[in-house]
Amino acid sequence: MSEDIFQGYKGHALEVLQKYNARVWAKVRVDSSRGVFEGTILPRAENTDDKHLVLKIFTGYNIGVSIDGISNITELGYKKAVYKIPEKEFPYSKDKPNVKLLGTGGTIASRLDYRTGAVIPAFSPGELYGAVPELADICNLTTEKLFAVFSENMGPEQYKKLAIAIGNEIEKGIDGIIIGHGTDTLHYTSAALTFMVQNSPVPIVLVGSQRSSDRPSSDAALNLMHAATAAAHGDIAEVMVCMFGPTSDEYGFLHGGTRVRKMHSSYRSTFRTIGDTPLATVTRQGVTPIKHDYNRRRKDRNVKIFPYYEEKVTMVYYYTNMKPDVIDALVDAGYKGIIIIGTGLGHVNKPIYPAIERAIAKGVAIYMTVQTLWGYVHMFVYDTGRDLMAKGIIPAENMLPEVAFIKLSWALGQTSDLEEVKRIMLTPINNEITPREPYNGYLIYQGGVPEVEEFIRKFHK
Amino acid sequence: MQTRKSFSTDRMKQPFDPRRNHAETQQKIGYITRKNATQADYDRICFMSGLEVHQQLKTRKKLFCRCPSGIYQKPDDFDAELIRHMRPTLSELGEYDGTALMEFRTRKNIIYRIKNQSACTYEVDDTPPFPLNMDALGISIDIALLSKMKVVGEVHITRKQYLDGSIPTGFQRTAIIGIEGEIELKNKKVRLIQLSLEEDACREVSDIGHIRVFRTDRLGMPLIETVTYPDFKNPDEVKEGADYIRFLNRSTGKVLTGIGSTRADVNVSCKGGTRVEIKGVSHTSWMPELTHNEAFRQWALLAIKEILNAKVKDKTSWKISWKEVKPKDFKLENLGVPKNSTLKVYIVNLPQFQGILSHFTQPGKMFADEFSDRLKVIACLEKPNMVHSEMFDDIVGEKAWTKVRSLLGSKDGDAQIIFWGPEDDIKTALETIEERGKMAFTGVPNETRKSFEDGTTIFERVLPGADRMYPDTDSAPIPLDDAAIDEAIKRLPEVVSTRIRQLIEWKVPEDTHTYILKNNLVPILEKAQTELQVPARFTATLLAHTLKHIQGHNPALPEFTYEKVYDLLQYIVKQHLDLAIARQILLHLYQHPKMDFDSILTTLNFKPIPESEILGKIPFLVRKYKEIRTSKEESAGHRWVMGNLRKIATGNISLRELSQRIDK
Structure with a gap:
């Protein structure tokens, strides 16, 4: 052409x-x-x-x-414009840890696409070094572009590919892994990788940016430096999300992969750990743990990869006056698992009970989570909850809805034995269910209160 | 041979006198004060200047978000602070911008002070833009049309990079509304390049070391920028052009007029020079002195270039040498460095720069200041940050300089700098000195400069190029169809040049023109003249003399508007009063804008007295004067009678007529 x-x-x-x-x-x-x-x-x-x-x-x-x-x-x-990020060879130094950056199509470094008017990512180590030279002070970086999809197009195929690629890198001896990712579904991927990549000896850090790197105030460069620091030097060998702590250019959080959620459509500090504290803060100087019971970095290479996924799993966000035909339609369409996101402690209304009975009878696995995001499902408190459990809905404790969805897909990908699925679902792999909710796991301060305003004035937002 | 050698040795022995050098170089480049300068002087150096006039628009909301526009905060009044850093990014054409790289080198921590009332998450770049404020777009189309520009068919919002932190995104959203227009000055037409609609920037609170603080109140307010071609050929024309554009903007009645609402960047160059931009000049009266001095500064830099190129054969190999020294060796306390300071001190040799450092650049300034200014801005070394071997008052002492020269292995004809700063900034500082030194060989660096009231300027930033433009991927283009333009044309006021011609036609005194145009009062003059038959001349002096004087001595109240002056004239005409009373009523009206005119007249003790009654008192008073006769002077009697009648006459009869009747 x-x-x-x-x-x-x-x-x-x-x-x-x-x-x-x-x-x-x-x-x-x-x-x-x-x-x-x-x-x-x-x-x-x-x-x-x-x-x-x-x-x-x-x-x-x-x-x-x-x-x-x-x-x-x-x-x-x-005169045709050639848009190119200056490429410089990424320097190698023997005394620095080796980190692999796996690309999925995020906006860590990007260039303009005239076709859509949007930005498209630039990626090679040379390009990254040209854009963020500070990376060379942190680690030896190599990159591999696994695929280029927008965050909203990430799915099972990508999760599995990523898990396998991570396994390969670990076996080859890498010291840490960074995954560049769009932010919208970052927490779905972090949950999927937590389940698919277990017992990792090295940090696996997912990172994105809320402001694309085509703007001077982008959070991309700093996020990338934080992620590189956590991957190269951090002691926490888990799947984590590394994004801004405050909206200021100050420090990043390392969030556990199953307790993190995007909570604002555009803020830089959009990722928050729900129902717990983040694992650590991170600056270019290093990682400072907040929690101390994390999986530590090891020398061995005994990582386990479980690349399983059942696509016929869905989520239903309950709303008032929901009709049973919604559930029926899903069952008719062949769904094998449903995560219900119920009101309050985990409820739906009576009119849909018959549909639930029909679904359970057909062998559909149904789990309950909560719209409040914070807190546990408590289905014993009210009659409705007890009714639902009697019908076979299983409370998913304090698993976040998206995490429950990913985990059920992963569990059903391994077995169709619903008892086995239940065992997998309710046995936490890495804090997707926690035995207790610490008091500082729920802190949403409201503006206007004098002491809150005083706090905000005092510390960079 | 012998004699020549001894001659040069003699010269070397004679100590170098920086004062004399400064005076001589000033004379040599032909510097002349503005007062004494003629067009021939400006033609000699090919003075060239253009303007970028910024004007805030009067809208309720900001340009890209729904925050109220024009609510200001005090520097220390804020609800929250946040910190950001700026990194250069590539432009659309794949280039890094020069300023961008410089700003990055300065490694500034930028702190924004937010007040909830005037800023939202958009201002601090935590939310993408909302659709463009259509009121602002309408006003900018009006002004583009008044500027005789071609209005674009589709408005494209562009990002213009600013890495100084003045905008938290790191770029200004800006869009071209019209291109290629013109304005008509007294003796010439000046071509306009373009008019853009953009968001205003933050206001700086402070900039010390590596911390720069801004407040976000003004950020995001709608602003237009009118850019002229470099058609101004002398400093006075620059001011005339700036005033004209200001008046044109104000003639719409839809722009803000307070302090800081109009600011201009003034571009200046001379023959062989480069475009240098003097930023943010908010008083047009400063422009002549600033542009005059800048043109001659460039002329001086070109002279320096000639000298250096004659002295140094291989300019590419020119470089500085340096050494770290101990602070106590140079008694730096005397220079403002604290005794126990951790600052590092460096001595620097500039080969062949003797006579250059003390070369004249601007009134009261020398070339060495160019180094000091850049050390402050680029390397973040607070002033005083250096001393050098050609200061008028040598605080270091010849003994110390001798030591410096021997440490550096300096040769005759070299110059030396001693500077100090935090360890982390030394590398940038040394680079900055060498860079500025090398630039001296090529003449005038591209830069923006900050202005001072005395007409001098200092280095602010490297001048950004077109490379910092980038399409805004967050907003869609806005089509402007012909119907919208036709609609705008219908609502346009008269152009300013027509207004000026009208004022001349109406014989309105020239000393009132600026006040009338600045405050957009021609429509009031016109209305009073056509509808009330009040001569424009009268209204003009009532406003530009009487009211201006009152304004200068009384606090402004929000209820007072210029429309009230029209109402006053209307009242006087309806009541068949004499116009002269307007001057008395005006003071009360200004102080008590809510008071009705009847009450003001009562306060003034005014009584309506028929003309015949007043005139009827004349014969009695004339007789009376003849009795008392206070002076031998011929006109004294006339004055005495006038004095007795003035109070009851004002408002009832024209004083001129009264005077004539007394004479009869």
């Missing part, structure tokens, strides 16, 4: 460009009803109209010119 010289233009806009033979990246003079415009024709982003031509004018700004008013286009020159 020959190169598209009218990149992104369509419909009427494309016709006009073809008529005057004006290519993308050509420097042109455009005669239009609003006057003469000069500039370089830029590619047009997808999902935009066919009524405008985009020019970069000499001052560096972009403008759109109405296609309708154009009476002539004259080409004055041509």
